[in-house]
Amino acid sequence: MDTEKIKNKIKSAGLKVTPQRLAVLDALLESRNHPTAEMLIKIVQKKHPYIAVGTIYNILDTFVKHGLVEKVFTENNVIRYDAFMDGHFHILDGDEIKDFYDEKLFRMVKKYLSGVNIPDFQLEDFEIILKGKFNSGKVN
Amino acid sequence: MDTEKIKNKIKSAGLKVTPQRLAVLDALLESRNHPTAEMLIKIVQKKHPYIAVGTIYNILDTFVKHGLVEKVFTENNVIRYDAFMDGHFHILDGDEIKDFYDEKLFRMVKKYLSGVNIPDFQLEDFEIILKGKFNSGKVN
DNA sequence: TCTTAAATTAGAATCGTTCTTATTTAGGAT
Protein backbone atom coordinates (compact mmCIF):
# COMPACT_ATOMS: atom_id res chain seq x y z
CA MET A 1 0.00 0.00 0.00
CA ASP A 2 1.03 3.57 -0.61
CA THR A 3 3.27 4.77 2.17
CA GLU A 4 1.53 8.12 2.37
CA LYS A 5 -1.79 6.48 3.01
CA ILE A 6 -0.35 4.37 5.78
CA LYS A 7 1.25 7.42 7.32
CA ASN A 8 -2.08 9.15 7.31
CA LYS A 9 -3.80 6.24 8.96
CA ILE A 10 -1.29 6.35 11.77
CA LYS A 11 -1.46 10.11 12.07
CA SER A 12 -5.21 10.23 12.14
CA ALA A 13 -5.15 7.80 15.01
CA GLY A 14 -3.18 10.44 16.87
CA LEU A 15 0.05 8.47 16.83
CA LYS A 16 3.60 9.36 15.96
CA VAL A 17 4.73 8.01 12.64
CA THR A 18 7.77 5.77 13.03
CA PRO A 19 9.42 3.44 10.54
CA GLN A 20 8.51 0.53 12.80
CA ARG A 21 4.85 1.43 12.86
CA LEU A 22 4.83 1.93 9.12
CA ALA A 23 6.36 -1.49 8.61
CA VAL A 24 3.86 -3.22 10.89
CA LEU A 25 0.78 -1.56 9.49
CA ASP A 26 2.01 -2.10 5.96
CA ALA A 27 2.51 -5.80 6.61
CA LEU A 28 -0.91 -6.04 8.19
CA LEU A 29 -2.59 -4.34 5.27
CA GLU A 30 -0.70 -6.42 2.75
CA SER A 31 -1.81 -9.72 4.22
CA ARG A 32 -5.54 -10.09 4.21
CA ASN A 33 -5.31 -13.36 6.10
CA HIS A 34 -5.42 -12.28 9.73
CA PRO A 35 -1.83 -12.97 10.67
CA THR A 36 -0.80 -13.94 14.17
CA ALA A 37 1.77 -11.85 16.00
CA GLU A 38 4.37 -14.45 15.11
CA MET A 39 3.51 -14.36 11.44
CA LEU A 40 3.67 -10.59 11.47
CA ILE A 41 7.03 -10.63 13.18
CA LYS A 42 8.39 -12.86 10.43
CA ILE A 43 6.93 -10.72 7.67
CA VAL A 44 8.14 -7.47 9.17
CA GLN A 45 11.58 -8.75 10.02
CA LYS A 46 12.11 -10.01 6.50
CA LYS A 47 12.25 -6.40 5.32
CA HIS A 48 13.44 -4.82 8.55
CA PRO A 49 15.52 -7.32 10.49
CA TYR A 50 16.50 -4.71 13.05
CA ILE A 51 13.00 -4.27 14.43
CA ALA A 52 12.71 -5.80 17.89
CA VAL A 53 10.08 -8.41 18.69
CA GLY A 54 8.90 -6.52 21.74
CA THR A 55 8.41 -3.44 19.61
CA ILE A 56 6.08 -5.29 17.29
CA TYR A 57 3.99 -6.48 20.21
CA ASN A 58 3.97 -2.93 21.51
CA ILE A 59 2.89 -1.52 18.21
CA LEU A 60 0.11 -4.05 17.83
CA ASP A 61 -1.20 -3.19 21.27
CA THR A 62 -1.05 0.47 20.45
CA PHE A 63 -2.89 -0.03 17.18
CA VAL A 64 -5.59 -2.04 18.91
CA LYS A 65 -5.91 0.58 21.61
CA HIS A 66 -6.29 3.30 19.00
CA GLY A 67 -8.73 1.38 16.88
CA LEU A 68 -6.52 0.86 13.84
CA VAL A 69 -6.51 -2.89 14.19
CA GLU A 70 -8.60 -5.47 15.91
CA LYS A 71 -7.80 -8.73 17.59
CA VAL A 72 -9.55 -11.91 16.61
CA PHE A 73 -9.37 -15.03 18.74
CA THR A 74 -9.50 -18.49 17.28
CA GLU A 75 -11.04 -21.46 19.02
CA ASN A 76 -7.66 -22.45 20.39
CA ASN A 77 -6.95 -19.04 21.76
CA VAL A 78 -4.55 -17.97 19.06
CA ILE A 79 -4.59 -14.21 18.57
CA ARG A 80 -4.85 -12.98 15.02
CA TYR A 81 -4.83 -9.39 13.89
CA ASP A 82 -7.14 -7.74 11.45
CA ALA A 83 -6.62 -4.31 9.92
CA PHE A 84 -9.94 -4.30 8.10
CA MET A 85 -12.60 -3.19 10.47
CA ASP A 86 -15.54 -2.86 8.16
CA GLY A 87 -18.50 -4.61 9.63
CA HIS A 88 -17.60 -8.06 8.52
CA PHE A 89 -17.85 -11.23 10.52
CA HIS A 90 -15.48 -14.08 11.10
CA ILE A 91 -15.82 -17.71 10.23
CA LEU A 92 -13.83 -20.02 12.44
CA ASP A 93 -12.65 -23.57 11.98
CA GLY A 94 -10.18 -24.32 14.72
CA ASP A 95 -7.37 -21.84 14.25
CA GLU A 96 -8.37 -20.90 10.73
CA ILE A 97 -10.21 -17.67 10.11
CA LYS A 98 -11.96 -16.26 7.11
CA ASP A 99 -13.97 -13.14 6.65
CA PHE A 100 -17.64 -13.24 5.95
CA TYR A 101 -19.42 -10.22 4.58
CA ASP A 102 -23.13 -10.03 5.04
CA GLU A 103 -24.42 -6.50 5.18
CA LYS A 104 -27.97 -7.65 5.63
CA LEU A 105 -27.19 -9.65 8.73
CA PHE A 106 -25.02 -6.85 10.03
CA ARG A 107 -27.73 -4.24 9.62
CA MET A 108 -30.39 -6.55 10.99
CA VAL A 109 -28.53 -7.25 14.20
CA LYS A 110 -27.41 -3.66 14.55
CA LYS A 111 -30.94 -2.44 14.24
CA TYR A 112 -32.23 -5.00 16.69
CA LEU A 113 -29.56 -4.17 19.24
CA SER A 114 -30.20 -0.46 18.96
CA GLY A 115 -33.64 -1.14 20.36
CA VAL A 116 -32.47 -3.32 23.20
CA ASN A 117 -31.66 -2.03 26.63
CA ILE A 118 -29.17 -4.07 28.59
CA PRO A 119 -29.17 -3.11 32.23
CA ASP A 120 -25.91 -1.66 33.50
CA PHE A 121 -24.31 -1.95 30.13
CA GLN A 122 -23.32 0.55 27.49
CA LEU A 123 -23.14 -1.24 24.15
CA GLU A 124 -20.33 -0.06 21.88
CA ASP A 125 -19.82 -2.80 19.39
CA PHE A 126 -20.83 -6.31 18.51
CA GLU A 127 -19.33 -9.26 16.78
CA ILE A 128 -20.76 -12.34 15.18
CA ILE A 129 -18.67 -15.45 14.96
CA LEU A 130 -19.67 -18.42 12.89
CA LYS A 131 -18.16 -21.75 13.82
CA GLY A 132 -17.95 -24.82 11.66
CA LYS A 133 -15.82 -26.62 9.14
CA PHE A 134 -14.19 -25.48 5.96
CA ASN A 135 -14.93 -28.04 3.31
CA SER A 136 -11.90 -27.50 1.16
CA GLY A 137 -8.27 -27.51 2.17
CA LYS A 138 -7.38 -25.31 5.06
CA VAL A 139 -6.93 -21.68 4.26
CA ASN A 140 -4.29 -19.67 5.93
CA MET B 1 -25.33 -29.66 42.44
CA ASP B 2 -26.44 -33.23 42.99
CA THR B 3 -23.53 -35.57 42.43
CA GLU B 4 -25.67 -38.04 40.54
CA LYS B 5 -26.66 -35.42 38.04
CA ILE B 6 -23.06 -34.43 37.47
CA LYS B 7 -22.09 -38.06 37.03
CA ASN B 8 -24.76 -38.43 34.42
CA LYS B 9 -23.61 -35.38 32.54
CA ILE B 10 -20.13 -36.84 32.34
CA LYS B 11 -21.39 -40.28 31.40
CA SER B 12 -23.67 -39.02 28.70
CA ALA B 13 -20.73 -37.25 27.15
CA GLY B 14 -19.18 -40.71 26.81
CA LEU B 15 -16.52 -40.07 29.43
CA LYS B 16 -15.29 -42.05 32.38
CA VAL B 17 -16.43 -40.72 35.70
CA THR B 18 -13.49 -39.83 37.91
CA PRO B 19 -13.38 -37.90 41.18
CA GLN B 20 -11.30 -35.24 39.46
CA ARG B 21 -13.83 -34.74 36.69
CA LEU B 22 -16.65 -34.62 39.18
CA ALA B 23 -14.83 -31.96 41.17
CA VAL B 24 -14.11 -29.81 38.12
CA LEU B 25 -17.58 -29.98 36.65
CA ASP B 26 -19.13 -29.39 40.05
CA ALA B 27 -17.02 -26.29 40.56
CA LEU B 28 -17.90 -25.06 37.11
CA LEU B 29 -21.60 -25.53 37.67
CA GLU B 30 -21.46 -23.93 41.09
CA SER B 31 -19.87 -20.74 39.84
CA ARG B 32 -22.02 -19.00 37.29
CA ASN B 33 -19.36 -16.40 36.68
CA HIS B 34 -17.27 -17.91 33.89
CA PRO B 35 -14.17 -18.75 35.87
CA THR B 36 -10.73 -18.80 34.31
CA ALA B 37 -8.63 -21.94 34.51
CA GLU B 38 -6.73 -20.37 37.37
CA MET B 39 -9.87 -19.56 39.30
CA LEU B 40 -11.14 -23.09 38.78
CA ILE B 41 -7.87 -24.55 39.97
CA LYS B 42 -8.17 -22.57 43.20
CA ILE B 43 -11.77 -23.57 43.73
CA VAL B 44 -11.17 -27.23 43.00
CA GLN B 45 -8.00 -27.46 45.04
CA LYS B 46 -9.69 -25.93 48.06
CA LYS B 47 -11.75 -29.09 48.38
CA HIS B 48 -9.33 -31.51 46.72
CA PRO B 49 -5.78 -30.29 47.22
CA TYR B 50 -4.34 -33.43 45.73
CA ILE B 51 -5.65 -32.78 42.23
CA ALA B 52 -2.85 -31.80 39.87
CA VAL B 53 -2.94 -28.59 37.92
CA GLY B 54 -2.21 -30.36 34.66
CA THR B 55 -5.14 -32.65 35.28
CA ILE B 56 -7.50 -29.74 35.56
CA TYR B 57 -6.28 -28.33 32.25
CA ASN B 58 -6.69 -31.78 30.75
CA ILE B 59 -10.19 -32.17 32.07
CA LEU B 60 -11.23 -28.76 30.81
CA ASP B 61 -9.92 -29.60 27.36
CA THR B 62 -11.75 -32.91 27.43
CA PHE B 63 -14.97 -31.24 28.49
CA VAL B 64 -14.68 -28.69 25.72
CA LYS B 65 -13.92 -31.40 23.19
CA HIS B 66 -16.99 -33.34 24.29
CA GLY B 67 -19.29 -30.36 24.37
CA LEU B 68 -19.86 -30.20 28.11
CA VAL B 69 -18.24 -26.84 28.49
CA GLU B 70 -17.37 -23.96 26.25
CA LYS B 71 -14.52 -21.53 26.18
CA VAL B 72 -15.11 -17.82 26.15
CA PHE B 73 -12.37 -15.36 25.32
CA THR B 74 -12.21 -11.91 26.78
CA GLU B 75 -10.84 -8.90 24.97
CA ASN B 76 -7.45 -9.45 26.55
CA ASN B 77 -7.30 -13.06 25.55
CA VAL B 78 -8.11 -14.49 28.93
CA ILE B 79 -9.88 -17.84 28.65
CA ARG B 80 -12.97 -18.32 30.72
CA TYR B 81 -15.07 -21.44 30.94
CA ASP B 82 -18.80 -21.74 30.73
CA ALA B 83 -20.80 -24.82 31.62
CA PHE B 84 -24.11 -23.35 30.55
CA MET B 85 -24.49 -23.76 26.87
CA ASP B 86 -28.01 -22.63 26.33
CA GLY B 87 -28.17 -20.16 23.52
CA HIS B 88 -27.09 -17.14 25.47
CA PHE B 89 -24.68 -14.47 24.42
CA HIS B 90 -21.79 -12.83 26.13
CA ILE B 91 -21.27 -9.23 27.09
CA LEU B 92 -17.66 -8.18 27.32
CA ASP B 93 -15.97 -5.30 29.05
CA GLY B 94 -12.28 -5.96 28.98
CA ASP B 95 -11.80 -9.19 30.89
CA GLU B 96 -15.22 -9.11 32.49
CA ILE B 97 -17.96 -11.30 31.11
CA LYS B 98 -21.66 -11.48 31.74
CA ASP B 99 -24.35 -13.54 30.13
CA PHE B 100 -27.03 -11.99 28.05
CA TYR B 101 -30.18 -13.89 27.28
CA ASP B 102 -32.19 -12.77 24.30
CA GLU B 103 -34.16 -15.56 22.75
CA LYS B 104 -35.59 -13.28 20.12
CA LEU B 105 -32.21 -12.21 18.83
CA PHE B 106 -30.98 -15.78 19.02
CA ARG B 107 -33.85 -17.13 16.97
CA MET B 108 -33.68 -14.26 14.53
CA VAL B 109 -30.02 -14.79 13.73
CA LYS B 110 -30.40 -18.55 13.70
CA LYS B 111 -33.23 -18.35 11.24
CA TYR B 112 -31.35 -15.92 9.04
CA LEU B 113 -28.22 -18.04 9.02
CA SER B 114 -30.17 -21.18 8.17
CA GLY B 115 -31.03 -19.52 4.89
CA VAL B 116 -27.53 -18.40 4.09
CA ASN B 117 -25.10 -20.44 2.10
CA ILE B 118 -21.46 -19.79 2.80
CA PRO B 119 -19.24 -21.26 0.13
CA ASP B 120 -16.90 -23.99 1.31
CA PHE B 121 -18.19 -23.77 4.83
CA GLN B 122 -20.36 -26.00 6.95
CA LEU B 123 -21.93 -23.90 9.68
CA GLU B 124 -22.24 -25.62 13.03
CA ASP B 125 -22.68 -22.91 15.56
CA PHE B 126 -22.65 -19.18 16.02
CA GLU B 127 -21.88 -16.76 18.74
CA ILE B 128 -22.76 -13.15 19.33
CA ILE B 129 -20.50 -11.02 21.45
CA LEU B 130 -21.48 -7.60 22.65
CA LYS B 131 -18.70 -5.24 23.59
CA GLY B 132 -18.99 -2.17 25.73
CA LYS B 133 -18.77 -0.90 29.26
CA PHE B 134 -20.44 -2.02 32.43
CA ASN B 135 -21.84 1.02 34.16
CA SER B 136 -21.70 -0.25 37.70
CA GLY B 137 -18.77 -1.71 39.54
CA LYS B 138 -16.98 -4.51 37.82
CA VAL B 139 -18.57 -7.88 38.14
CA ASN B 140 -16.49 -10.95 38.53
C1' DT C 1 -11.58 -60.42 40.19
C1' DC C 2 -8.81 -59.40 36.20
C1' DT C 3 -7.37 -56.64 32.48
C1' DT C 4 -6.23 -52.78 29.93
C1' DA C 5 -6.86 -48.51 27.91
C1' DA C 6 -7.57 -44.27 29.83
C1' DA C 7 -6.76 -40.96 33.42
C1' DT C 8 -3.90 -38.81 36.77
C1' DT C 9 0.34 -37.24 39.01
C1' DA C 10 4.38 -34.28 39.66
C1' DG C 11 7.18 -31.35 38.11
C1' DA C 12 10.20 -30.16 34.28
C1' DA C 13 9.99 -27.79 29.95
C1' DT C 14 8.15 -24.68 26.71
C1' DC C 15 7.43 -20.46 24.45
C1' DG C 16 4.60 -16.58 23.45
C1' DT C 17 4.37 -12.38 25.71
C1' DT C 18 5.73 -8.87 28.98
C1' DC C 19 9.06 -6.26 31.43
C1' DT C 20 13.22 -3.46 32.34
C1' DT C 21 16.63 -0.20 31.50
C1' DA C 22 19.26 2.29 28.40
C1' DT C 23 19.17 4.52 24.12
C1' DT C 24 17.15 6.74 20.26
C1' DT C 25 13.83 9.53 17.93
C1' DA C 26 9.60 12.16 16.21
C1' DG C 27 7.82 16.29 16.03
C1' DG C 28 6.45 20.54 18.39
C1' DA C 29 8.71 24.68 20.22
C1' DT C 30 12.24 28.12 19.85
Added chain:
DNA sequence: ATCCTAAATAAGAACGATTCTAATTTAAGA
Protein backbone atom coordinates in the same frame (compact mmCIF):
# COMPACT_ATOMS: atom_id res chain seq x y z
C1' DA D 1 17.61 24.73 11.28
C1' DT D 2 18.33 23.36 16.04
C1' DC D 3 16.78 22.14 20.50
C1' DC D 4 14.00 19.74 23.75
C1' DT D 5 11.30 16.25 25.79
C1' DA D 6 8.00 12.86 26.08
C1' DA D 7 7.34 8.94 23.58
C1' DA D 8 9.08 5.03 21.11
C1' DT D 9 12.39 1.45 20.44
C1' DA D 10 16.18 -2.06 21.35
C1' DA D 11 17.90 -6.07 23.52
C1' DG D 12 17.36 -9.68 25.99
C1' DA D 13 16.16 -11.26 30.60
C1' DA D 14 12.08 -12.69 33.11
C1' DC D 15 7.69 -14.47 33.55
C1' DG D 16 3.93 -17.53 33.85
C1' DA D 17 0.17 -19.89 31.97
C1' DT D 18 -0.09 -24.04 29.62
C1' DT D 19 1.79 -28.26 27.78
C1' DC D 20 4.54 -32.24 27.99
C1' DT D 21 6.75 -36.52 29.80
C1' DA D 22 7.13 -40.79 31.95
C1' DA D 23 5.64 -43.31 35.75
C1' DT D 24 1.68 -44.62 38.41
C1' DT D 25 -3.05 -45.34 39.34
C1' DT D 26 -7.76 -46.31 38.22
C1' DA D 27 -12.51 -46.89 36.02
C1' DA D 28 -15.29 -50.01 34.24
C1' DG D 29 -16.13 -53.70 30.96
C1' DA D 30 -15.07 -58.74 30.42
